[in-house]
Amino acid sequence: MTDTPMREPTFLVLTALAEESRHGYAVIEDVAAMTGGRVRLRAGTLYAALDRLRTEGLIEVDREEVVQSRLRRYYRLTGAGEQSLATETARLRAQATIAERRLQGRRARLGGATT
Amino acid sequence: MTGLERRYRRLMRVYPAGHRAAYEEEMIGVLLSGAPPGRRFPAPADAMDLIRAGLTARLGRAFHLQRGTGWRDAAAVTALFAALLMAGAGINRLIAGLVLWGQGDPLRLHGVDGLMLLDPAMRTVVWPLVVLAAVLGLRRTTVALAVAGVLVQAVVVGLWSVPMNARGLSPVWGLAAGIAITALFAVAVSGRWVRSVLGARGLALAVGGAALAAVTRMPALEGFWVPQGFDQSFFQPGEVIQDWAPVLVLAAATWTAGRWVRRRIAVLSATLFTVVHVLRDVPGLVNVALRGDLGGAEMLSGITVSLLAPVVILGGGLGVLRVLESLADRGHGQVRAHE
Numbered sequence: 095m096t097d098t099p100m101r102e103p104t105f106l107v108l109t110a111l112a113e114e115s116r117h118g119y120a121v122i123e124d125v126a127a128m129t130g131g132r133v134r135l136r137a138g139t140l141y142a143a144l145d146r147l148r149t150e151g152l153i154e155v156d157r158e159e160v161v162q163s164r165l166r167r168y169y170r171l172t173g174a175g176e177q178s179l180a181t182e183t184a185r186l187r188a189q190a191t192i193a194e195r196r197l198q199g200r201r202a203r204l205g206g207a208t209t
Numbered sequence: 210m211t212g213l214e215r216r217y218r219r220l221m222r223v224y225p226a227g228h229r230a231a232y233e234e235e236m237i238g239v240l241l242s243g244a245p246p247g248r249r250f251p252a253p254a255d256a257m258d259l260i261r262a263g264l265t266a267r268l269g270r271a272f273h274l275q276r277g278t279g280w281r282d283a284a285a286v287t288a289l290f291a292a293l294l295m296a297g298a299g300i301n302r303l304i305a306g307l308v309l310w311g312q313g314d315p316l317r318l319h320g321v322d323g324l325m326l327l328d329p330a331m332r333t334v335v336w337p338l339v340v341l342a343a344v345l346g347l348r349r350t351t352v353a354l355a356v357a358g359v360l361v362q363a364v365v366v367g368l369w370s371v372p373m374n375a376r377g378l379s380p381v382w383g384l385a386a387g388i389a390i391t392a393l394f395a396v397a398v399s400g401r402w403v404r405s406v407l408g409a410r411g412l413a414l415a416v417g418g419a420a421l422a423a424v425t426r427m428p429a430l431e432g433f434w435v436p437q438g439f440d441q442s443f444f445q446p447g448e449v450i451q452d453w454a455p456v457l458v459l460a461a462a463t464w465t466a467g468r469w470v471r472r473r474i475a476v477l478s479a480t481l482f483t484v485v486h487v488l489r490d491v492p493g494l495v496n497v498a499l500r501g502d503l504g505g506a507e508m509l510s511g512i513t514v515s516l517l518a519p520v521v522i523l524g525g526g527l528g529v530l531r532v533l534e535s536l537a538d539r540g541h542g543q544v545r546a547h548e
Contacts, residue, residue: 118239136255137239138262141232145266164238 100182103135107143108152108171108179115156115170118144144169152178213244216251223263281400283473285343286466288355288393289403290459290474291386291481292339293415295358297423298383299332305427318368328368331361332383343394344412346402355391362387382488389481408465418458425454472533476526483519491515 100108103125110116110124118140126134135143147153152175156168171179210218217240221233240255251259306326310316316325335358342351362384369380397403404412459478463471491512498508 118235119242122239122243136258137236137243138255138258138260140239141236142262142265145228145232164241165234166238167235 099185100178102133103139103143104147105179105182105186106133106135107140107147108175108182111153111169111171112176112179115168117159117166117168121169147175151175212249213251214241217241217259220251220256220259221263223260223267225263225267228263228266279467279470279473281397282406282466282470283477284393285397285400285403286406286463286470286474287477287481288390288397289340289343289407290415290419290462290478291390291393292336292343292355292358293419294422295332295383295386295390296336296340297419298426299329299336301423301427302329303333305329324368328365328380331364332358335361339390339394343403346404348394348398348402352391352394352398355387355394359384359387359391379489379492381492382485385488386481386485389484393477406466406470407462411462411465414458414462418455418462421458422452422455469534472530476523476530479526480519480523483522487515487518 106125106128107121109128110121116124118137121144122135122137122140144153148155148169151172153169154172156170158168159166214237217237218233221229221236224233240251243255244252303326306316306329310323310326315322318324318327335354339351339354339358342354362380365380366384407415463474466474494508494511494515498505
């Protein structure tokens with residue numbers, strides 16, 4: 095694990111897998127739903143992230159199914175993946191808290207100046 | 210198989226074989242699931258995404274295969290050799306200058322007596338310090354001192370540029386060598402200590418090779434080592450002693466580094482040597498052209514060929530290394546897969 099902030103697609107893929115194991119297309123759909131359609135992962139980006147996360151041991155294959163003659167592989171979060179997602183979530187929350195506090199302070203100052 | 214699937218499969222060829230074996234069927238399923246009914250050709254955004262991700266996977270794999278295969282060791286050794294030769298060149302020029310100074314030459318530059326000695330004096334201080342730090346394993350200090358060496362070489366270029374017009378570019382080779390040494394030491398900063406790559410004997414041989422190159426190029430000392438009454442030209446070191454003997458000694462110094470590191474040192478050293486050689490030649494070429502002895506087109510073609518030489522040497526060397534490694538892998542029955 096590094097101190098480098100996680101990239102958004104990685105964070106979203108881990109978040110999609112935090113609830114339950116999902117196959118590739120289900121991850122794309124869940125990420126689109128989570129972000130209100132703002133992020134729609136494409137296959138190349140998704141599988142680059144899945145391959146890297148598997149190599150880093152943050153996700154693993156849960157099971158494989160064949161649906162309409164097509165391979166469907168389900169992925170799930172590992173313990174290391176859960177830890178990594180928790181760390182990143184805490185980091186984002188801490189940053190959001192600071193940003194929120196400063197915005198409140200700014201609004202109070204500006205409000206004070208205008209009255 | 211539909212036309213759309215066939216086209217997606219064609220696009221997937223941009224991925225390395227290992228990645229395709231692991232993910233192609235799954236990815237095709239995802240791509241077809243996301244395609245609206247009736248689509249015959251891949252969406253441009255999907256196609257671009259596949260090409261980008263595929264090329265990234267290929268580059269990442271190539272980088273991964275090269276990691277831990279001795280490039281850092283080779284960079285450290287090549288940089289040490291080059292720093293040793295720079296130190297030797299500085300000491301050589303300083304001694305030659307001091308001898309001339311002793312013989313009454315004012316060594317005047319920019320109207321200041323003795324200023325010519327500033328060039329070799331600075332080089333004599335900085336490059337041996339770089340070598341010492343590298344030998345002691347102080348890797349970050351080595352890089353910092355090498356940066357100081359680059360600054361010294363830049364000052365040297367500045368010193369000579371004003372009074373000598375095109376010939377003033379001659380010391381540019383030293384600046385280029387300094388930058389290359391710094392880059393190589395920076396690459397090697399997370400690698401092994403250079404002493405553990407070469408061993409104590411290898412280090413001693415490396416110092417000996419650089420000393421041999423420096424001593425045999427000391428024209429100002431000719432009179433000192435030729436016995437009275439003997440023909441001086443007979444004792445003049447020839448090309449074999451000046452060039453090939455140091456190269457052989459330096460090659461012997463790499464003996465303990467292992468075959469693959471040795472080959473990488475050979476490729477990096479040959480490239481660096483060619484860069485320096487070319488940059489020593491190009492200012493001369495410009496100078497000849499300025500005197501009107503060479504046409505503009507001839508000068509440009511000469512410079513182009515010269516500047517391409519290091520690229521050809523590096524590319525050729527990497528190609529040969531790749532072929533040798535493939536042959537060795539086949540010999541050992543190894544198969545490198547993506548995962």
